[in-house]
Amino acid sequence: MLLSVFCAVISVVSTLLLPIYVGKAIDTMTGTGRVDFGLLSELLLFMTFLIVLGGAAQLLMGRLNTHISNLVTRRLRDRAFSAITGISIAEADSRSHGDLESRIINDADAVGDGLLLGLSQLFTGVLTILGTIGFLFSISYQIAPIVVILTPMSLMVARFISSRSAIFFKEQAFARGELTEFCGEQVAAAGLLRAYCAGNHSIEQFEELNKKLNDVSLKAVFYSSLPNPSSRFVNNIIYMAVGAIGALFAISGGITIGGLTSFLSYASGYAKPFNEITGVITELQNAIICLGRLSELINLPPESETGDKQLTSVRGDVTFEDVEFSYNKDMHLISGLNLSVSRGTKVAIVGPTGAGKTTLVNLLMRFYDTNSGSILIDGIDTHDVKRSSLRSSFGMVLQDVWIREGTVLFNLTLGRDNILMEDVIRSARLSHAHDFIMRLPHGYDTMLSSDGSSLSQGEKQLICITRVMLMLPPMLILDEATSSIDTRTEQRIGQTFLGMMQGRTTFIVAHRLSTIRNSDLILYMEHGAVKEQGTHEELLNKKGGYAALYNSSRA
């Protein structure tokens, strides 16, 4: 950092000194036959030295800045990502994924580039301005005030115009947003528009928005291009004033021709750092905002640990005691839930959407914590257990299958390298996934894309099940897919589930009648409460909510 500042100083000083020497060199040439070659070559030699020194300083400064900004970006990204792997699920659920992504990717860049390079540009800019003022006064204290006072005028002109054009930019952004939203809706429904032959009407509407955008865009683009020529105009006038007044001074002998040349070159160079600084300041402001967003993310508290017990050799007795839970304060979702499940029981959770089935899963895994009451496993309160220990006692298959970019093998092991290939294949055989994996172009090494588009829904589900098979945890949480997969795969998955459930306490969010019938205990949930529990026959005889649900699907 300090070295970078030092380089900046050297680079600015040498850049500023050069015009002085150019001026002096010109002063050695006063006319035909009147050139002081001795002094000229001395001056030129010194200039060469300045050039090399300045170039070297600039090079070093560039390298250092690249290094620092990239390093900062990298560190910020590392820390932000670590924060994401630590935050609570509630936090992650409540935030827009796109926004978090953008913080790690774009904001980190903005901080690296904007803040550091901005600061260094600001520093050199200020230094250049101060240096220029100094030199201007040293050459001619009479003319210097003209430059120093008039130049900020060009900035004011530029700022005045920019503030005007900002209005048009806002309008342009609005029109763009409108068009983007329209396109988003229409393009996503392009198939539908075709089916209704409504393409032409849609094009008409588009043309209207497009015309509107073109009109404001033209204004925005044009006005935004004005500051440049206008400030150049002001600068030219200053140049004229300095030139004319300087020349008059020179006639009366107040300044040499070379001095005037240096003076003019300073005068024309004087406005540049001002322009740069105004540019840099907006960038800096942006960078500071970005840094704020990033540090907000980095400082998010990690999931709190309320205990450090480890669950070992879990039997699988699960008890809910007076569990209360709500996602937000206004709406109570689960209240006074009591439940006792002994080891090896297959529990089917049934109920209409929004009844709290998934919430039960969230609580079991401690993705969310209960407001009050407790969940016990083998008599141990899960609040006293380390989250990681609790979670690895459950195998979980969610309805939303999750496939990530990488090979099939990577998707099965999730990157853990302590798993033997034989184990992977054995688990895949057990889950009936081996066959289809071998039919893929490169077997276990076939690359899958993030959306897993090369696999069918059922195949994705099988991969997720195999993941759990590899772990063979003492308890299971299964979320049955609502939309049925093709019948044969569905049967296979059903069998796979049955095999896994053998001897394990299993909670299954069930939609399939066969699963429900085969379970030992059915929990019928409604509005966050377990309304009925028992076997299929028992519940049918009760003629309650479960029976109604069952019958409505038969009618």
Added chain:
Amino acid sequence: MRYWHRCSKCLRPELLVPLVVAAMIDRGIINHDKRFVILMGLLLLLLAVVGMAVSITAQYFAARAAVLSTGRMRSDVYKRIMSFSQNSLDRVGTSALLTRITSDLNQVQGGINMTLRLFLRSPFVVAGAMIMAALISLRAFVLFAAVILCLSVFVAWLMRHTLPMYNTVQKKLEGLMVLVRENLEGIRVIRAFTGEEQERKAFFSRNEGLYEVAMTAGGWQSMLNPVTFVMVNFAVVILLYYSGRAVYVGSLTTGETVALYNYMCQILVELVKFATLIVQITRAWACVGRVSDLMSMVPDERVQHNPAEATASAAANAAPEAPAIRFRSVNFSYPSNNKPKAPTPDSDQSSARKAINDLSFSVAAGEMLGIIGGTGSGKSTIGGLLRHAYDINDGSIELFGRPVNEMTDASIAGICAYVPQRSQLFTGTVEDNLRLGAREASRDDLINSLKIAQAYDFVMEKGGLAASVAKGGTNFSGGQRQRLCIARALAAASRILVLDDATSALDAATERQLISELKSIKDLTIIVIAQRTMSVQSADNIIVMDSGWCVESGIHEELLKHNSTYCEIYEAGL
């Protein structure tokens, strides 16, 4: 007056400035001519005014050209998208299409504007400065040319070297983004498998990879300024050295030396601007490439035979006794959509997996057909083929006795209204939405459609036909959205209604009511594609699909008698 003579040859007012200053020095200062100095000063003022006027005019036309040409492109791209067949739409994907029409074209607009501004200025300034220098001294011209050449070669070399690196940086950055997204989407699975540490390690190592490439690229890039600085200033030193000798022998005046020096500075400023803007233009150029790729796609590859402009009723009247729909031994597989990003060498996989195998059935006018099966069974594909969204491999599909590939899309749309699984509503009013396929329909027609679709009551509650529809229809519940979509299809005044899983969010009673009202419409042929047997049990015929094959068909009671796939689906539905 040799200066005036030279002035008249110039294009750009600012090019004259150094000459005027030179005159000021040579005649004004050296001859102590105050009046001349003031005259020259006024001339400079005039030049500044002319310069601004010219420059603003140029900017205006640059802006106009950029905005209007991009506007035209945007409109062309949109028209092209609207003309794409379903297959092309599937292949490119919505998000890519949107990127083309929005951010890509915005970049192009910026690029055109920059290019015009730049090329309207920099080359003239550079060339002009060169010519002016040549007029003063030929040897100075040679020096200038050499400097420009050296700089151009250097910048070009640097660009060629660093641009591929920046592409790599971009790719690595995307790699990071994938990891972040996966960690957010799969947060539950990762936590369940306690894979947090693993993920952190993976991210750190990818981030390090990015850092290294970015460092190398940045290192090269940081050479640009110092090298330019050194080159140009060395040229100044050489210029001064040469001028010293020239002034001594009298072939150059002091003022001219100053003018040469000023030209040199002007050239430098322009060249540096040029180099930095080239990066932006390159980026815009990449966008141009992507847009023109899209424009070069065949809009519609479907084969159409004698597409006569037959209206719906004409088609129906031509063969009143023909069934509304007839499939004859239809085979179909989706065209292989090899997206370039995922080069999976699909051997026998996709070609072997046909979406529809040897399917034959017919539906008489006014009847109801149920199609049932799991996802991927091919049931939705039937709905698509029916309206000629794709070309079939072999067999034939007829609507009222006319092969669909001999009908225009408009005449198919006039006969057959389709309600897809996803309820797609547009921002606007209920009326706007209902009029999608029925521009001319009367208000009574629209109201009637709403009533049949069981949507009248809730639409009235929200303010009738003028009720507003939010983006994605989010101000209506899932079931209400589906009913609005059905009403929209009915308003299209069609003879065939295809409901593709379009009742999944309705409760049992509403669904029953809806279907019975639909059945009561005279001559309306109904196709119900569903996952639950409940939706199709009142159909006149039911087709059960599995992996592209029709495995069973018959009416509900018949199908239930046998221990069949239909029974399994019946059992599964809760």
